[in-house]
Amino acid sequence: MKRRAFLADLIYGATIALALPVSVTEARVNNTGVRYLRPPGSLPEEQFKSQCIRCGQCGEVCPNRCITYFGVTHGAEVMDTPFIVPREQACILCMKCGEVCPSGAIQPIKKTFEDIVGKVRMGKARVDENLCLSFQGKTCGVCYRACKLQDVAIRIGMLEQPHVLDGCVGCGLCERSCIQIPQAIRIIPDYG
Amino acid sequence: MIRHLNKLRWLVLSIVFAMLIVLPFIHLYQTYIAAHAYDLLAPAEKQIYDVMETLTGPFVSDPETDLDAIKGNTWSGTFFGYRISDPLAVVSQSAAGMSLYWPFILTGLIPLILTMLFGRFYCGWICPATFIYELNTNLAVLLHKLGLHTGNRKLDYRFKYLVLGVGLVLSAVMGAVLTAVVYPPAIIGREIYYGVALSGYSHVVLGGFGAGAVFFISTLLFDLFVSRRGFCRYLCPGGALYSLLGHFRIFRIQRVVENCNDCAKCNAVCEFGLDPLRDGFGQECNNCTACIAICPTDALKFSVTIKDQPFQGVGHLGKAYKRHQGQDESK
Numbered sequence: 001m002k003r004r005a006f007l008a009d010l011i012y013g014a015t016i017a018l019a020l021p022v023s024v025t026e027a028r029v030n031n032t033g034v035r036y037l038r039p040p041g042s043l044p045e046e047q048f049k050s051q052c053i054r055c056g057q058c059g060e061v062c063p064n065r066c067i068t069y070f071g072v073t074h075g076a077e078v079m080d081t082p083f084i085v086p087r088e089q090a091c092i093l094c095m096k097c098g099e100v101c102p103s104g105a106i107q108p109i110k111k112t113f114e115d116i117v118g119k120v121r122m123g124k125a126r127v128d129e130n131l132c133l134s135f136q137g138k139t140c141g142v143c144y145r146a147c148k149l150q151d152v153a154i155r156i157g158m159l160e161q162p163h164v165l166d167g168c169v170g171c172g173l174c175e176r177s178c179i180q181i182p183q184a185i186r187i188i189p190d191y192g
Numbered sequence: 193m194i195r196h197l198n199k200l201r202w203l204v205l206s207i208v209f210a211m212l213i214v215l216p217f218i219h220l221y222q223t224y225i226a227a228h229a230y231d232l233l234a235p236a237e238k239q240i241y242d243v244m245e246t247l248t249g250p251f252v253s254d255p256e257t258d259l260d261a262i263k264g265n266t267w268s269g270t271f272f273g274y275r276i277s278d279p280l281a282v283v284s285q286s287a288a289g290m291s292l293y294w295p296f297i298l299t300g301l302i303p304l305i306l307t308m309l310f311g312r313f314y315c316g317w318i319c320p321a322t323f324i325y326e327l328n329t330n331l332a333v334l335l336h337k338l339g340l341h342t343g344n345r346k347l348d349y350r351f352k353y354l355v356l357g358v359g360l361v362l363s364a365v366m367g368a369v370l371t372a373v374v375y376p377p378a379i380i381g382r383e384i385y386y387g388v389a390l391s392g393y394s395h396v397v398l399g400g401f402g403a404g405a406v407f408f409i410s411t412l413l414f415d416l417f418v419s420r421r422g423f424c425r426y427l428c429p430g431g432a433l434y435s436l437l438g439h440f441r442i443f444r445i446q447r448v449v450e451n452c453n454d455c456a457k458c459n460a461v462c463e464f465g466l467d468p469l470r471d472g473f474g475q476e477c478n479n480c481t482a483c484i485a486i487c488p489t490d491a492l493k494f495s496v497t498i499k500d501q502p503f504q505g506v507g508h509l510g511k512a513y514k515r516h517q518g519q520d521e522s523k
Contacts, residue, residue, distance in 0.1 A: 050289040053281045054372040055268035063226035072403035077368035102275045104293045
């Protein structure tokens with residue numbers, strides 16, 4: 001009986017020990033504590049981290065100054081890599097960063113409507129209807145007017161209530177422009 | 193003619209460093225133009241705008257796009273459509289991603305070929321960290337004169353190869369280009385940019401400057417108080433890579449034994465602590481030409497050869513050699 005309990009414990013322990021590395025590798029991609037976006041055209045997160053050489057050129061061509069860089073407090077593996085916090089400064093989809101990136105971490109995407117809607121995957125906006133003014137009866141519609149891809153990425157219905165569509169690329173202009181504090185529309189990042 | 197190469201080198205170093213300072217300001221200027229809001233700028237920002245406008249005005253017609261011609265830093269930069277990257281960046285990226293991304297590897301080709309021809313020329317002629325490290329050496333001399341203790345410890349120069357190897361292995365394990373975090377020229381390029389352009393953001397510490405600045409200052413202190421130019425000689429992963437690549441370089445400084453008078457000024461002036469007096473250059477020499485500039489009898493010159501000469505004996509203009517000759521004649 002004792003031996004059986006011991007064997008059971010052994011198998012149980014071994015399973016945990018084997019499962020642990022699996023669960024570690026399947027840990028969250030974002031360990032920084034910041035809800036950030038990568039610049040438009042970025043590779044999937046894990047690949048991005050290994051491709052980016054941290055030269056800082058993407059930030060240096062960004063005309064909107066939306067690209068900033070991680071510091072040492074966010075961890076060595078993301079340190080000095082570019083990111084965007086849309087509430088502070090959102091991407092205007094000028095596509096200059098992909099053009100200048102030498103390392104291939106940000107892939108070049110042509111600045112045309114089809115390419116931007118088809119290839120840019122920064123994230124997707126989500127409306128919090130409990131916070132959104134339009135859903136509270138106070139017509140607003142600022143997010144719709146800020147959007148560069150109106151009626152493709154976002155649509156407004158009754159009382160200027162915003163509805164996010166499949167064309168949303170996650171540039172964050174809506175989140176940047178939201179007049180509600182905290183913002184009623186947020187980008188859920190797409191890390192690939 | 194060849195004696196003035198050291199001045200030319202200082203000119204090149206200064207230009208590179210000045211560019212690293214000007215480029216972030218140009219970036220700011222471009223963002224101000226893009227915002228179409230000159231009237232809304234703060235007084236300091238207006239000043240930046242005006243200065244950059246007068247600086248770049250003669251060269252560009254449409255500053256917002258034309259000024260994109262030169263971007264980046266010595267780690268990786270864009271220069272009129274051509275991309276040039278540090279070979280260490282190429283090697284580290286290949287290690288981190290465990291794959292070869294050819295468009296990027298090709299950007300490191302020109303520096304790679306130049307390094308194979310000239311050895312560690314990057315360290316002496318371009319590296320923005322060298323600019324500060326050499327000034328730091330002058331500071332060490334000053335401090336020494338004031339009576340402070342400055343370090344000139346000798347360590348094993350092979351230690352930097354270990355740093356390079358460990359850096360690449362760690363990059364591969366972590367899946368991130370970690371050598372960029374401990375490589376001074378990359379740090380300086382980034383930190384100047386952070387300090388100038390990102391000072392208003394909350395993500396970065398120390399008013400724009402990040403952890404890289406702290407690391408770089410600690411290397412300066414290491415150079416001051418532990419070992420002169422110690423980081424370049426013993427710890428720099430880039431220096432290690434260039435030393436390896438430049439092992440069979442074909443342009444080398446060599447001693448002309450007929451002209452040498454054994455004054456040993458070259459040994460005193462060599463930042464890397466090499467031994468030109470006894471023909472000891474090796475793969476560590478960064479072709480800085482300081483020894484050529486100081487040599488009173490023009491005994492050091494560039495030559496095209498794939499191997500260093502072994503010790504050629506004492507200089508023919510020196511006392512030891514003449515005494516030796518005199519003994520031979522008296523026999």
